[in-house]
Amino acid sequence: MQNLHSSFQAVSSSIIGLNSSVQTTVQGMDTTVQGMGNSIQGIETSVQQTNELLQELLQKGLTCECGRQIINPLFNDQRRKHREQYQLGQNIFNLHQQLNFQSLFEIDKIRWLTDVKMMDDGRLVLCFPYEYIILICNTDGSQTNSISVQGEPWFVTAVINSTVAVLVKSIIQCIEIYDVTDKHKLKSISLPIMLCACGITMINNKLVVGGLGRLLIVDHQTGETIQTIETGCKPDRLHTSGDRIFFTDGSIWNKKRPLNWYNYIDNKIYTKKLSSYPTSITSLQDGSLYVRCDDGLIHHVSNDLKHMKKVKPNIKVLKGDSIVSYNTTQNKMVTLDGNILSIFQEKK
Template sequence: MRIENRPLDEGLCSKYSIDLLNIHKKLNEMDNSIQEIGSSVHGIDSSIQGIGATVHGIDIQIRKLLKYHRNEAIDIKDKLGQDIFYQHCQIDLNSLLNIRPIEIIFGVVMMDDGRLVMMICVLHDCNLLICNTDGSQLTTIPVNDGSYCVTPINNSTVAVMVSTWYNINYIDMFDINKKHKLKSISVPGMVPYCGIAMINNILVVGGICRLLLVDYNTGETVKIIKTGGQPICLHAAGDKIFYREQTSNENKKLYWYSFTKDNIKDIPLPSIPCSITTLPDGSLYVLCTDDSVQHVSSNGKQFKTLNRNQAPFFKDCTSIRYNPKQRKMITTHSSNGIVKILHEI
């Protein structure tokens, strides 16, 4: 029952395959022994002994597999909520830019080369800020009023969602090295406040009770995934798209769509999710509206609130993003214009 109810992740698949090959080898040996039964009474006796040994071997293999599953399940539970990060530095955007308090930070991402790309707005003046994690080599790219939500497309390009006052929504793409806009694409049915993410070289945006997968070269919607409610706080990693559903009631569930299984699953959390990011082992950090961070296992079946040593890093936090190549977490604090950079222990 434990094996049947557990998803076949890469580790278990590998272990299971090895055990099946061992069993298959034993069964072949047993088959060869049975074919020799007619040769002599001595042969029959030897075959019976071989069958007994084979059954005993299969029993040992199954016991090992069950023990492996039990131990791994305990390991996953023990790792949840433990110390993973320490604070390395922080950037005070008010001091860095020498401006009045920032109205809002609409998003921060870390590129694979370690640069930060931040979308900020002061009054109606919106810009992409690009700098190193210590605030050095700061450059800006002006963007349209109504721009927010940013995601990397590749090492030099980012996509930004734009919503105009006359209700026309589109996506702008910028080259952050050459510091200019590359192009705009229109996405019919897109709802900008849902967020934006990238998976398998395809953009993910939200529509009305649906997820839209968009070719960023042409703007064509290549796939539509229906959801039970309005998907917001989009995040994508591996073969999954994570989100929460905005409904009339207080929905505290974390949802995800799996490309592999072509279905949607969910897990109830203690508070409403507002930002999601994936760690190297496939587990998730989910920032909730009560300032807590829930550490969700890679199979989506268990979670644990982040322990008190890690919790101060995320106090008054509005968004979290992890970069697997840099092994760093970025947290944004819109109320005071602070961006914190956390390194993995």
């Protein structure tokens, strides 16, 4: 009986130990499940916040193709309005309207216009460096407003909503950010190594400007230079499309002055020879390029950059030393030749 009692005690102790182990295990599982629940809840909250942010951005409306890369990844060459490739050199545009700024605003002396961009809402933003203003107006020249600039505004690019970034030449060369609706300056970014004559554009919601032998990627919110890309030349006529930054060689000793581009995918710079010096570069709806050259010709370059063809000569107004800029939302192209601004509507 004594031995049997001892055996019962041992069994009882084992059962108590097993019960404690089971309780510990169950408690651990509860803690794990609770932790997983918290994690899942956190993920759901993050997803919800992201969706709310995207909805807010879409409701506000992004105002430039580069700004839309907040939603579309950087390495995405697809346009928001996808379409098949244009036939190279085909007649894509009809002349919609022309403005002569000298006669329109009864200007006694010629104002030198250096750059123009069309916002996604159709408004035009123009740079008058020697009048120290940027001009905002509709495509018919109505509702004209101007913003005084403490320096010479040379080039402009759309950022987001009604915001533009302007290259300003003064004692210190800088980038100034303006709200063209409220007509006031938001901030100024000083970049002593920047060259105003190179131009300005955007990629992946960051500004792109040029310096001597380099491209500078600048955060327009913080003013920080986040990347420097060595080019081996003075980059000029800057333009971005998809994951590529296009530029020419602005060095006066380079007589060939080819079309160059930096590719973010492989971190390399490529070159394509043209018949003459490129003076303006813009992207069309299908990702192909219009490259205007100083011989008065427009080269239509395929989006893979392997083929090109001269634009048909019935778009005569494109000839001359003009700036060419296309807006993918408005489906309109703007050219600037002296004080004559021409607006083209893309054929449907």
